[in-house]
Amino acid sequence: MNIRIIRSRHLAALSLTLVAAGCGMFSESPTRATVPSESSNASVVLYHVHLGTDDDFTDHNVYLNGTRVGRLNAGEELRLQAAPGINQLNIVPEMRWLGSTRQDPLKYSIELTHGSTRYLRYRTASGEGRILPTTGTILADRELSPVTEQEYTARN
Incomplete structure (x- = not known):
């Protein structure tokens, strides 16, 4: 078989595999999402x-x-609707081009009550951003923590 034909078939197969795998460059970028539930x-x-x-x-x-x-990248927010009770929230960082997981999922259990609104900050840090300028403390790569409504409002 001709080498050109083999190469073009391999490139076509690779392209189809990337599209089928749902790479980040082909996926939507939702900033708000809801989970339907009665x-x-x-x-x-x-x-x-x-x-x-x-x-x-x-x-x-x-x-x-x-x-x-949904997906939550720097500067974005998600508003979710959930049933009252204990809910499991996971955030999984993945490479945009290859789709492979870079780190373990960040897991967070949240207990919700009827009519409540909870605010959570997902903080990521890399490079010099991991070092607090005032104390020199080194931050974790990722953290998910509850914040008050006032802290959420004042974040900008």
Whole structure:
């Protein structure tokens, strides 16, 4: 078989594989998502703050109770509707071009009550952004923590 034909078939197969795998460059970039549920009576507002050098080649996929509900990259926020009770929130960073996981999922259990709204900050840090200028403390790469409504409002 001709070498050109073999190369073109391999390139075509590779292209189709990347498209079928759902690479980040072909996926949507939702900034708001909801999880439909008959008893959706609680809200979660999740926003992402990134400190340090750019993190352009990573998607931070958000899962609520095992269902992918969106992607949360630097400066973005997601507003989720969830059933009251204990819910599992997972954030999985993945390489945008290859789709492979860079780190283990960040897992967070959140207890919601009827009609409540919870605010969560997802903070990532890299390079010099991991070092606090005032104390010299080194921050973790990723952290998910609850914040008050006032802290959420004042984040800008």
